[in-house]
Amino acid sequence: MNNGEVTIKITDVIGGKLCIASDDGDKVYQEIARALKAGKKIKLSFEGVNDLTSAFLNAAVGQLYKGEIPLEQISESIKPVGASSDDLHLLKRVVDRAKEFFKDPERFKTAARKVLGGDDA
């Protein structure tokens, strides 16, 4: 095994197949962030994952984009393996959204102005 590469198996990290809770996603995030900070390449294994939510993925990978780790390093270092087509599509949406979310924070607030204002209920 290459010393510069690590496999993070999601089901091992959270101790189950249901990848639902944001708190469990945090555990995966900690593992990924630790490996990235150590300069390692990561195979992020989805093997055995049963259910998967955006809430879990937002925590597990979405918060990688909050600015502590260079985007290029994330892009070059993590490769998902063993993911179903559905899971891969969800992962892609979460990652794309996270990039937007942290790139342009004001965009989300100003979107409110598109909705007509009114009196409080």
Place this chain on the structure above:
Amino acid sequence: MIYLGQTIKSSFHGFSELIRVSEEISSCNDEKCEMNFSKVDWFDANMCAPFGAILYKFYVKGWPITVYGQRPEIASILQRNRFLPNFGFDIPIKPDYYGTTIEYKRFERTDSASFIEYITEQSAGKKIPKMTEALKKRFRASISELFENAVAHSQTTLGIFACGQYYPKGNRLDFSVADRGMGIRRAVNRFTGQRMNAVEAIEWATTGDNTTRERKGGKPGGLGLKLIKEFIDLNKGRVHIVSDSGYWCYEEGQTKTRRFKMPFPGTVVNIEINTADTSSYRLASELNPDSIF
């Protein structure tokens, strides 16, 4: 004596009834409060989630609420899903012989693990019959998104309430998640600095990429409800959101909104799925794993 109306369905009228009951219980103060079910001839069992959210506040205060006059068929529904027994009313649990009940349960906001156990248990065996595996998976993911949404946004201290019911005759499965948190209007207005009414706030929260998640050191959000809407579109189901005085219903790509006279004390999301749906839910395009991050 507080009388419940004739029908409590997952509808504007059904939620209005529960809000009225909530207001009337509040006006009991801590005096003995009797809820009379004698007029009720239909109760959508999933509505036990918002009903539980209403009653729980009074329950933890130790207010003496009693139930009275329920017809056998209504009592049976509320015993099979454990709503009445769980509330400490002296009424026994009945077994769910038909396999149509998704048990009423309250969860602490910090206890996602119990919710996961609940989903696993309630999805097993005959609990959710006559659905394809692909549909079951989408359904489980959707209710999990609902729960995590409530965890992330409600800031409730009274817990999160869940309940579901399968209606074989109509090929539908309803599942509701309710909380007694700050509500969508307050969360959205606080975040945006706007002054939206409750319906406008729900519309904002369900549109595009909007989310009230703070960026600073936080996690991204705002995909959960969008994913549910997409699923419901494909499934030809329905979503209700009730929060504060806002009512929002999404069905067949159309949104209907209304305002309640009085507010619901929190938020309810109800999803109704078409259980006869045989879609594979397989996505046509394949993605290259090397281009995800």
